[in-house]
Amino acid sequence: MKYGVHFRSWDGLFSIDRLPAVMEQAKSIGAETFELFPPQYVFDGDTAKIKELRRRIEPIGLELLLTCKYPANMDIASEDPEERRAGIEYMKQYIRGAAELGSHEIGGIVYSVWPHRFDDDMIDKKAKYDRTMRSIESLRQIMPTAEELDVRLNAEILNRFEHYMLNTTKEGVTFCRQVESDHFNLLLDVFHMNIEEDSIEKAIEYAHGYIGHFHVSEPNRWIPHRGSRLDWTSIGKALRDTGYRGTVTLEPIFLFLGKASYNSRLWRDLIESDTEEERLRILADGLALIREAFEE
DSSP, X not given: OEEEEEGGGGTTTOOGGGHHHXXXXXXXXXXXXXXXXXXXXXXXXXXXXXXHHHHHHGGGOOXXXXXXXXXXXXXXXXXXXXXXXXXXXXXXXXXXXXXXXXXXXXXXXXXSOSSOOOTTOOOOHHXXXXXXXXXXXXXXXXXXXXXXXXXXEEEEOOOTTTXXXXXXXXXXXXXXHHHOOTTEEEEEXXXXXXXXXXXXXXXXXXXXXOEEEEEEOOTTSOOOOTTOSSOHHHHHHHHHHTTOOSEEEEOOOOOSOHHHHHHTTOOSOOOSSOOHHHHHHHHHHHHHHHHHHHOO
């Protein structure tokens, strides 16, 4: 397996201009991959800017993984065919931009708009079924582009408070089977699994053959640590036993700052000393712990 970090660990302190420096920091603490939500010009297909960014980051030597978020008016699960069409074209262009940037993996909420706003949207079984079917049909139109450019999409399973469509690994596996593409798999995240699954290890076992990416953090979004109530060694063994050889990404959110903390409803700093040195130290400790726990 490979081990990496997520740009959200720098949330509120991150800008695309700082990307090379941040990736250098990630490499210095032992990361092999870096997960990023890219700048708008990747979605727009601005070839010159994409090539320039690739020229700046490729020499660092980290594998680049990308994350996904549809604009609010481009939901591929919408009952509005024009909105679905816009979302389909948005994702196709994102796949083209990802390939041009040198990335072959897009993970996250690739199936609908996130975060879902429940206040004025009453979800019942029929609404969930209809939207899920529309999402699957939209993805079937998207996946030929992904297959042609060898870009894999990984659908993240989310907890019930963030979305309604895919909350469990069982739902995710069923969804993958209906999309019917070997370039479409699941992103399992221990934070969400801790809320929704009876057993994290059994859920991982159930997803055998469908795991494309794996996220780790503590139940409160803190960095994995010794003394955790989660059994990281057992989780790592379950993942290893599936034959998974992809990336394990640390996705902690520990600063009450920026969009990541807002969307994750984190209303306090989890770190005692908010200095660059301290952030890098605890990220390095988390990476080392997970690597140790997940390897034989």
